[in-house]
Amino acid sequence: MIETFKPEDIINIRKDFPIFNNFDKLNGKKLIYLDSAATSQKPSVVIDALHSFYSKSNANVHRGIYTLSEEATIKYEEAHKKVAGFINAKSFREIVFVRNTTEAINLVAYSWGRKNIGKGDVIILSQMEHHSNIVPWQLLAREKGAVIKYTEIDDKGKLRIDKLENHLKEKVKLVAITQMSNVLGTINPVKEITSMAHKAGATVLIDGAQGVPHEPTDVQDIGCDFYAFSGHKMLGPTGIGVLYGKKELLNDMPPFLGGGDMIKSVSFEEARWNDLPWKFEAGTPAIAEGIALGSAIDYLKSLGMAKVKNYEKELAIYAMDKLRDVDSIEIYGPPAGERGGIISFNLKDVHPHDVASVLSSENIAIRAGHHCAQPLHDRLGVTASSRASFYIYNTIDEIDALVNGLKKARKIYG
Numbered sequence: 450m451i452e453t454f455k456p457e458d459i460i461n462i463r464k465d466f467p468i469f470n471n472f473d474k475l476n477g478k479k480l481i482y483l484d485s486a487a488t489s490q491k492p493s494v495v496i497d498a499l500h501s502f503y504s505k506s507n508a509n510v511h512r513g514i515y516t517l518s519e520e521a522t523i524k525y526e527e528a529h530k531k532v533a534g535f536i537n538a539k540s541f542r543e544i545v546f547v548r549n550t551t552e553a554i555n556l557v558a559y560s561w562g563r564k565n566i567g568k569g570d571v572i573i574l575s576q577m578e579h580h581s582n583i584v585p586w587q588l589l590a591r592e593k594g595a596v597i598k599y600t601e602i603d604d605k606g607k608l609r610i611d612k613l614e615n616h617l618k619e620k621v622k623l624v625a626i627t628q629m630s631n632v633l634g635t636i637n638p639v640k641e642i643t644s645m646a647h648k649a650g651a652t653v654l655i656d657g658a659q660g661v662p663h664e665p666t667d668v669q670d671i672g673c674d675f676y677a678f679s680g681h682k683m684l685g686p687t688g689i690g691v692l693y694g695k696k697e698l699l700n701d702m703p704p705f706l707g708g709g710d711m712i713k714s715v716s717f718e719e720a721r722w723n724d725l726p727w728k729f730e731a732g733t734p735a736i737a738e739g740i741a742l743g744s745a746i747d748y749l750k751s752l753g754m755a756k757v758k759n760y761e762k763e764l765a766i767y768a769m770d771k772l773r774d775v776d777s778i779e780i781y782g783p784p785a786g787e788r789g790g791i792i793s794f795n796l797k798d799v800h801p802h803d804v805a806s807v808l809s810s811e812n813i814a815i816r817a818g819h820h821c822a823q824p825l826h827d828r829l830g831v832t833a834s835s836r837a838s839f840y841i842y843n844t845i846d847e848i849d850a851l852v853n854g855l856k857k858a859r860k861i862y863g
């Protein structure tokens with residue numbers, strides 16, 4: 450039997466999210482939040498963890514020899530351990546807290562990239578990457594004279610593994626690929642890609658911004674060298690994200706930022722680096738946010754990530770079917786059943802901003818624009834799209850409301 454949530458489970462889950470009680474009324478209409486790929490809503494346990502830290506435990510970490518600071522340090526380190534357990538890293542030393550996915554990828558590009566990438570080396574990305582998994586590599590390639598190759602997608606929005614195989618015959622140093630496209634909903638076979646890339650001698654970074662919030666994640670099973678994700682897309686606060694890196698690689702990399710906390714000792718002449726992961730966490734970190742990310746993980750674990758994955762898939766299947774009732778809609782990405790809970794589309798001759806405004810008048814929140822994936826939109830032959838994305842608190846009724854809202858937009862714009 451497939452593990453999933455029952456309607457009564459979702460009623461209870463929604464009660465855990467204060468926003469659904471507090472932002473309930475726009476012209477008397479309930480909030481329908483379909484933009485979790487941009488950022489998720491937060492459950493009370495996460496909001497309470499922030500409040501509780503500042504009201505009961507606030508002190509800097511790794512500094513004070515007094516009880517409050519020692520307690521804050523223990524909680525902050527425990528949060529690293531929770532993250533390590535959640536993605537099955539070998540040790541919390543492989544878990545670096547950063548601000549978000551973007552910073553995690555920039556850290557790798559700056560530190561690992563500058564040391565390991567040289568003139569003529571090839572970096573493989575894909576046509577479906579978010580700007581944060583493109584621009585850091587463009588900066589690095591420009592500085593080092595490296596070459597970027599984009600693995601093509603097919604017309605269904607799936608990665609062309611045969612094309613990747615061809616690119617891997619070149620002088621490849623790095624493969625950096627998203628686990629799930631934030632536009633197409635395509636789920637990439639990251640384990641297979643990692644194994645192919647390793648055989649070709651390349652290092653592998655997985656952009657897990659849309660991965661770890663939505664499915665069980667095991668970095669050892671995937672086998673990747675780096676894995677990046679953001680707390681705010683998985684029920685956690687903004688300002689906290691994670692870079693997982695294999696210990697040998699992190700040990701071998703120079704620091705990204707210099708300052709307090711990332712050193713063992715400093716003299717007028719030089720400095721010695723701290724142990725992992727602190728070597729990469731310069732300055733006062735996002736302590737409360739890190740601890741609250743730990744609470745988000747506890748919450749997701751209590752729900753069960755297999756259920757999260759299956760439920761979102763069910764919502765996507767239902768939505769793909771219902772959206773076909775809307776006149777002249779073009780949906781991008783793989784067929785229902787082969788994608789996660791993200792659906793991007795266009796209504797013929799209606800700008801996505803107009804679609805989003807009509808939906809907003811119904812208190813339905815979707816994203817409209819290029820979703821930080823302009824090259825992918827070029828590949829699709831459009832400048833922008835509308836995007837609905839689902840999470841654990843969304844319901845079938847909300848998808849029906851989306852479809853009705855789109856029919857209304859169709860009527861208004863002819």
Ligand SMILES: Cc1ncc(COP(=O)(O)O)c(C=O)c1O
Nearest residue numbers: 549550551579581631658659679
């Ligand atoms: C696939 C993917 N990668 C990276 C990012 C960047 O995440 P952040 O803005 O939290 O750094 C996003 C955000 O939408 C994303 O969807």
